[in-house]
Amino acid sequence: MSDHSKSWKVGKVSLPPRVALEISWKNIQVRFGRAMITAAGTCLGIAFLVSVWANIAIVLGSGEQIDPDVEMRNTWLVIMSLLVAAVGISNSMFMAVTERYREIGTMKCLGAVDRFVVELFLIESGMLGGVGAIIGGIAGFLVMLLVSLVKRKAGDFFGMDWSYMGAHFVYAILIGMFISVVAAAFPAARAAKLPPAAALRSDV
Amino acid sequence: MAAEAARESHFEDYVVRTRKLTRIYQMGDTVLRALDGVDLDIKRGEYISIMGPSGSGKSTLFNMVGGLDKPTEGTVFINETDMAQLDAAELAWIRCRTVGYIFQTFNLIPVMTALENITLPMVFAGMSTDEQLQRGRALLERVGLGDRLHHRPSELSGGQQQRVAIARALANDPDIILADEPTANLDLRTGKEIIELLREMNEERGVTVISATHDLHMIDISDRIVWVRDGAIEKIEDRASIELTVGQVDWEEESGQAEESE
């Protein structure tokens, strides 16, 4: 009886951040193929962004003027590519929600509240965005290295404005993570709204 | 004082009570009464089997009792608490601590090992990591999987997965285990083992087991059998009368679901 009344006091469920990170990381590891497809969008968008910024760093380093028309066009291209990346991530996360329909319902049966489900999806997408952006950032930088070695003097590349480049590389990674988290917001909200009874259905 | 004592003893007696429980599904202009005024009292520590043909409302009843879905009309009391009075966070707590679920399709989290699956509800309940591991190990050993702690569900057989699911359902020492056709995806012998394990847990731990089934093996071990049909309780049999009518039951089922359980 005493034992029973102890367990009956209604309290609050919790999901410590460490465990949330662990679970999200496992989801990425185990579903590596699909994770990489999700990350690929961010990777390409950020690669393009970093290559544009690397070009600016080179121009700044060589003391030339930046052509405002070219800059304008590049800005548009970067924005478009990041939007495309965001739509890709969103789409991919929606598929992940459909795939994990029963799993999400099960978690809710085990005591997860809507917020846990949102957290797990956002963390997962943020991690993928981070990984995608780092790989994309390095790739964009290397592509720019090749291009400038072909089209310019080697000195131009190595004489680039490195502090500008360093800061913008970090911005690019943060932008990649930010876009991934924002793009996952709708799918995560959809996942959180799934009824726990979904877990009991055997036809999905 | 006397009233208090009466309430206490009542509290002890019934872990689940439903009153005029009704769930209506509306699809377009067809109205389906999946549950239609169910009154059911379940005592603490009972082993109950819910039997009935497909579509009779067994899963719907489970959803209501487990706080997974809200009734259209009527009330569910768990430990004398009216579920309708609880907010989302409190319902989550009940799902976490008071009710353990066992599913037909096992429903282990595929990316987690057996041990991680079992400790997840303990994480939600706020248990310390040491206690989680200790309890998790002990539970897995109890269900005979002490050597499968770090296997993923895909590396376990159906019967083993269901054992993990039983251990997981017991993670936070629940008052009630809801098992919706726990043996439907298992072969006959494994299914029997699972049912026996559930019964052992019921006897060892005093946890109330409510199990929906087509499986006639359940009859042997159940304290009571609730027969549902078209969303209503058709009859309730207790152990004494079960033994008397077993022959008749076999005959009834022969024409209906017997092949499904084989």
Ligand SMILES: Nc1ncnc2c1ncn2[C@@H]1O[C@H](COP(=O)(O)OP(=O)(O)OP(=O)(O)O)[C@@H](O)[C@H]1O
């Ligand atoms: N989400 C839903 N929307 C509409 N109708 C539903 C829904 N869930 C269940 N039903 C209907 O309610 C009735 C009862 O369904 P339920 O799943 O409770 O049956 P059951 O006894 O569990 O059957 P089974 O043995 O096949 O699992 C069925 O007619 C079913 O079609």
Ligand SMILES: [Mg+2]
């Ligand atoms: Mg069912």
